[in-house]
Amino acid sequence: MFGILRTLLAINVVLLHIFNVPTLGNYSVSFFFLLSGFLMTLIMHETYGYSFKGFNFFWLNRILRLYPTYLIILVVTIIAIIIFPQLIRHPDLFMPKGGIEWIANITMIYPNVVPHRIEPRLVPPSWALTNELFFYCLISFGISKTFKRTFIWLTLSVLYFIGTYYFYNIATYRYSAIFASSLPFAMGASLYWITKTRTLINVRLFTILLVYILFVLNALFGHRYGFFLKELAIYFNMLIAFVLVYLLYTFKINQRIKKIDSYLGYYSYPIYLSHYLIAIFYSGIIGYGLIEGSFKLKMTAIIPYSLVLLLFCFFIVHLIDKNIDAYKRKLKKQELKK
Template identity: 65%
Template structure:
């Protein structure tokens, strides 16, 4: 069920960026990091291993997973910058790079800033989070979560970083989008791998999963009604809820038919996450119904129409890029 979860989280980010629904999208990004920490540790241990060949195949498959879709969206965005410059100007980050460093950052998704989303231009604005992801993929492939002891040390250091931000530099950005802010959810995900390994459970009712996801939504929804202290605590409640939900989802039993559907639904998560601003440009250019002036924000009445645009675009990405890339990834994995 991780595929469905990933796509729901990507939709939450769209609701934040396009429809101004606060917090849920931010918490979904942290959720993504925790899920990545778990899954990357899992597949390194269970599939790729720590040999040179395993390292090479792991990274070849990561590159195939991330870059064909990203570069396609990047190229289309560049075209739209020239076709609809007055619309593109509504987003401060979407510009043609001027320098070699800017081009390198936009082509690789490695944005050279401690807080990657502060780097401009970003032709694909949401790609900043992939800078964080790539760093921790690298650390995991090098063995930061190879043993339980290493993983726990990583977790302790991550907690120390968060404590340090309150003492020395109390700015929320350094607990959300800064590169090292991602360390805590990634480390929690890696710890979860060891909990799953030593403490599996046999039966998980679907109702329990729905309940935990509801708590995740409610915690995000009510954050702005909390006191300042509770607002901070809600960040860690979110991570704990994500931790529990991933643990439960890993153990749920579903039929092979639903597994295939879950895999297919999951294929939409990455294109949705990367392309929703690009699709907003197209929507404003051709429909423009329910759009606020001078930005990409939309009223709720635009949701079904914009949602249809987004689905069609992502369907084409999945159909003509992702499915073919997955076949190639399977062949690469067989070389292990």
């Protein structure tokens, strides 16, 4: 039941970037990394395997999952910059000037240990995909192939975070830097081994909702305290995410709910990637609830903005994502016949 969760996390990022709701979106990005660590380790072990063929099939599926939607949003953004330059009110949104900038924007691989420092980024949230791709690569090469490797990875990740407090105490290096993603990814990978060695428990939906509410409350209020409690809230968030992923993995749902969950999950990625683009169009064309001098919106605009965002994502899901998924299923059947 990860589809609804992913879409909720994407919505949390929208609330941060467009409506200035603090911290919840930041915590949700770390949550995404932890979930990815779990799911990528799971599918490498139980779907693809660590053979050369499995490695290739894993990356073919990752490319099909990430790039078609991204490239469509990239092209629409470029068209917007050319035709409606007056609507562009984001500091990272301007046309790349050289080959390296174009390659970075097309591949989502930004050449910096802190990817969000790279400008321009035609799709601003895509910096997190640099982090994702880096750890997808490590997982596909076997960093979480065994429990021992995963434990060493987790230990090194913890040491990295401890080191940032002593040697370079800047929050960026515990959030958006590539190596900052190592801890949630490693925690997610570790969770895979817990599910393999422990008996899965029966979980009620009410319990899952309570844990998610705890995650939201921790995100919304944890940053208001002093430095020590604020930092503690970050790691408490990761533990809540860890527990919630475990609960969702063990939660049993019927086929009807599974289909709904899967369908809603389609919206997470286009929502995450396109929310800045839609905010820019919304602010220039509709403008209701606009905070003057920016593309950001007041909470009074949440309904009309959300309708525009969901309409755009609806077309992305039905014209791109569903067709790509059908193609991936066809490829899988062909592989099974070999």
